[in-house]
Amino acid sequence: MPLFDEGPRLSALLGALGSDDVERRRVALMELADLADPAAEREVRAALGDPAPQVREAAIGALVEINGPAYAADFVAALEDDAEPVRQAAAAALAECGATAAPLLTGRIAHPDALVRDAALRALTKLRNPHALAPALAALAADPDSGVRKSAATMLGWLKAPDAVPGLIAACRDLAPEVRRAAVGALTFVRDQRAQKAATIALSDPDWQVREAAAELLGRIGLRDALPLVSAMGDPYWQVRAKAAEALGKIRRPEAIAVIGEALDHPVSNLRKCATAALGEIAHPDALPYLAAHRDDPDPDVRKLNRWAIARVKDAEVS
Numbered sequence: 001m002p003l004f005d006e007g008p009r010l011s012a013l014l015g016a017l018g019s020d021d022v023e024r025r026r027v028a029l030m031e032l033a034d035l036a037d038p039a040a041e042r043e044v045r046a047a048l049g050d051p052a053p054q055v056r057e058a059a060i061g062a063l064v065e066i067n068g069p070a071y072a073a074d075f076v077a078a079l080e081d082d083a084e085p086v087r088q089a090a091a092a093a094l095a096e097c098g099a100t101a102a103p104l105l106t107g108r109i110a111h112p113d114a115l116v117r118d119a120a121l122r123a124l125t126k127l128r129n130p131h132a133l134a135p136a137l138a139a140l141a142a143d144p145d146s147g148v149r150k151s152a153a154t155m156l157g158w159l160k161a162p163d164a165v166p167g168l169i170a171a172c173r174d175l176a177p178e179v180r181r182a183a184v185g186a187l188t189f190v191r192d193q194r195a196q197k198a199a200t201i202a203l204s205d206p207d208w209q210v211r212e213a214a215a216e217l218l219g220r221i222g223l224r225d226a227l228p229l230v231s232a233m234g235d236p237y238w239q240v241r242a243k244a245a246e247a248l249g250k251i252r253r254p255e256a257i258a259v260i261g262e263a264l265d266h267p268v269s270n271l272r273k274c275a276t277a278a279l280g281e282i283a284h285p286d287a288l289p290y291l292a293a294h295r296d297d298p299d300p301d302v303r304k305l306n307r308w309a310i311a312r313v314k315d316a317e318v319s
Helices: 007-016 022-035 038-049 053-078 084-095 102-108 114-127 130-142 146-159 162-171 177-190 193-202 208-221 227-232 238-251 254-265 269-282 285-292 300-318
Strands: none
Touching: 007 022, 007 038, 022 038, 022 053, 038 053, 053 084, 053 102, 084 114, 102 114, 102 130, 114 130, 114 146, 130 146, 130 162, 146 162, 146 177, 162 177, 162 193, 177 193, 177 208, 193 208, 208 227, 208 238, 227 238, 227 254, 238 254, 238 269, 254 269, 254 285, 269 285, 269 300, 285 300
């Protein structure tokens, strides 16, 4: 039994939804979300048609709290809203609706409006529903909008479905760099050996963020040939070199020690951290001279990693 009668408060909040003040209507909906009282359903749903986008967004939040899955169809309709914040709120709401929302969203992947297609794919990303695999692959391969193709690649990565790998590999050659980045990143989640060739080629991509993602992917899937990653240690972008160092540490190839050791002199401490950690992971005696020469690195985190790496190498020698 509630300690307080919320009836008067509910009545006051419902009355505030008829105010001429946009902020008052928005705040009323936020408080109705806190109440989560099904008695407010009719008025809150009506607020989805409010002329102010911030009010429509708040209405979606209130319906989520009242009983989200029951309003999945309303949220799907809100994906077509003119305001991006409302579409984002609808996508987030649908992600909380579970299996109820999946078939409704899947149907929107073929919507004529690219903004709706993109919002549907973003919502499906969190649902990880396998029924979205085929339409997402179709969108990745043929959608005219690069933003939609990017969202399709991201969603396929979250699915971690082996059947998505050929489509993602093909997308590594997409004309749009943001799609190539998303495709390589998605393959990082899938971790399929079939991606090795595409990732190795992507190490030479004109976009440095694609090269960075490719280096990470090669470390995740365990590339045995260190040469492509050793070459990536000469990339002009330190971010790519950092991921290459991490990957070389994961595959533990001693032939990479010299090129990783050179990175210990780089001015960016994040790269020095990755290089130091990689030498510790390789744990080969040839790494000791490089580590010993950099015991007094100016960054305390690098010095801490240096001590750990030296201990790892010495432990490996004993064993």
